[in-house]
Amino acid sequence: MAQRSVMVIGLDSATLELVRPWSDQGRLPNLARFLRRGAHGTLLSTLPAISPAAWSTFATGLNPGKTGIVDFCQVSAHSYQASFVSSSVVRGRQFWQIAGEQGVRGGILNVPVTYPPRPFNGFIITGLLSPGVNRQMASPPEVFDDLMEASPDYAVDVNVTADGVRDIKAVFLETTLKVIEARKQAALGLYRKHRPPLFVVAFTASDRICHYFWNYHAAATAGQDLQGPEARYGQAIRLVYEALDEAVGALAAEAGDQTDVLILSDHGAGPLLKGINLRKVLARAGLLVESRPSMLKGAIERFAKVAPMGLKSWIKAHLKGLTRRAASVVALSGIDFTRTRAYPSGDSAGIFVNLKGRQPQGTVAPGAEYETVRDEVIAAVEAVVDPETGKPVAAKVHRREEVWSGPALENLPDLIMEQREMLYDTRLINEARGDDIFYPLPQPTRTKLFHVGGHRREGLFLAMGPHIRRAETRNAQIADVPATVLALLGCEIPEDFDGRVLEEILTDDVQVPGRTAPPSATPAPEAELSEEERRAVEERLKGLGYI
Incomplete structure (x- = not known):
């Protein structure tokens, strides 16, 4: 069989609730083409519908009971302590590793919870929870030079949720659009240079904009007369979706008609009440x-003396406005x-x-x-x-x-x-x-953003290509995507994958392989983030408003 090629585009938090009406209005022509000509449907996320859990399941084809991941910062079952997740603690082989072992070269860009990078038959630039933009996020390290050549302004994420001078909403929106453009250029540049048969890129902007601008979106949708800058904020989510639609169109065009292109979100989005x-x-x-207040005070003082810096910084980030009163209190103190x-x-x-x-x-x-x-x-x-x-x-x-x-x-x-x-x-x-x-919930101010939008379990799935039929998915779940990708590539599927192949969207010439590959749910690599890396991750998540 000739080597097939597959491109996977992740749109974090994207939802058909927004894609469908904006596609009908002609605002998302590229996503509309997928809806008209390809396969589509909702994609059920993990429980919980949180990015670390969902993206880890996407990467491994395994449920959280096998990956061990349900949160950004997990409390241990054997103590009252918490620690950040990373690829070092995700159990299971990533599906691009599995494909690589069967001779399929891959290229991975910005998939969350992939730092530190695991070497495989291809290249990877890690995503959310990477401490910074540097050679440590790349495997092999020299592919970082290719990234910088393709996109000198590349950023892992939008890391501005507070600004002491400017209107943070305007800053955040403009930064988000710039991050999308830089990600698009990075993806195009890396894909053109390496042409991997398997290419995966994730865009996180659709998640960030919904967290911080859903209230304006709701107001605009309800017909409220937004004036001045607020009128633009009411269109912020749509503007980001339009920019992502352009990125999808550019990548699909670069992939060509002989590549199967799959689009997914790790979960959906909606308002918080x-x-x-x-x-x-x-x-x-x-x-x-x-505990009584005096006991809480003692717990804070003891924690400040003995806790590692990484955990103390995490608590400070969670407390934000309360840090003056209890700067280093552990989440479970009291x-x-x-x-x-x-x-x-x-x-x-x-x-x-x-x-x-x-x-x-x-x-x-x-x-x-x-x-x-x-x-x-x-x-x-x-x-x-x-x-x-x-x-x-x-x-x-x-x-x-x-x-x-x-x-x-x-x-x-x-x-x-x-x-x-x-x-x-x-x-x-x-x-x-x-x-x-x-x-x-705390309300956004001129200088500081807070979450006004949250997640939904129903994400989206779209697909189009030479081996994709025009169809609707049936009860598709995020764990089904890696199994379907491996089937399109003609690779064997691990016997312990929790997802199924979405056979209803595949053409008849795609033979679904057996589950004959070795189990995927192996222990995670033994590697810890350094203290400097932990601090960088904490600051990044704090900047995003996640902690």
Whole structure:
């Protein structure tokens, strides 16, 4: 069989809810062509629908129970400490490694959670969670010179959410558009020079703009008369989608008619209504006991003395406006673990049981008592109703084994809340939080941005090419994409892949390979980020407003 070629374009957080109407209006001609001529449909993200979890599943074809990734900064199941994720802790081989082992050369650009880069049969420039733009993000290192030649202004992300002088909204929007252009030039330059049969590039701007400008988008969509700069902010999301559409068109044209082009998002996007404080939910149910203020002060002082700089900086980033009062408090300080039976695990709406023999101050015995506590957590969280809407927040609280499976399961939260409409911010520490279960989100100012938009599990999938039929996907999930790419390339698929090949979109001449490749869910490479790298990642995520 002649070597086929596949190009994959990631549009972080992109949603058909926006693509379809703007395509119908003629504003997204390239994406409209995919909708008319190719395959399309929604693409269900991971639970949780958070970029590190979703992109890790995309890269490996494995669910979080095998990758071990559910959040940007994960609380350990065996302690009350947190650490940043990186490719060093992602279990499983990336699908471009699998293809490379079968003779398919690849090129990867800006896929999140790929730093530090893993060498393979091809080149990689790592994406989100890379500490900086330098040779350390490239494998082989010399491909960094190709990147700089193609795009001297290349940036990993938009890293401006606060500015002491200028209108930060204007700065952010213009920077976002520049980042898209630089990413497009980088992708075109690297693709033209290396012509890899497998090429993957991810654009994150569609996620960032929705986080910070959804309120203006909603106002404009509702017909509000926005004046002055706000009129442009009301069109900000559309402007970014239009720029991404141009990038898609340029890349697809460069790939040519003999290349199958797949477009996906790791999750969708939508508005945020308010925040929910899971700690307060558990406390009011008698499952979590909060420390007295004096005990919290002591915890802060002890933490400041003994905690590694990386974790202290992470806490400072989460606290933002509260740093003057408690600059180095750990996210889980203020909890009396000697009397607590369950506590939130991170920004993913996961919840740990404080288990004896696992956590340092575990209070719950394994077995029957553990299951009883999980039942109590489910009952408490599923009973929470938003008084403003009269509707429950949770669609369901899942036991971890109900939604994940694999060798990393024991490291993940014991339960996870799946929201009914994903309208609620669940971050552990938010400067707007008070003593209530619900709290209003902080509002953007002239000099500082805050999240006003969030995620949805329903992302998008589009495909067009010589081996793609005009069709709609059937219950497609993000884990299906790597399996489908390997099938298009004629590569064997690992036997433990969780995704399926999207056979409904493939032409009859594509023979779906068997699952005969070795298992993918191998332990992650043993490598730690340096202290300098951790600080750089923290500052980058702080600049993006994620922590």
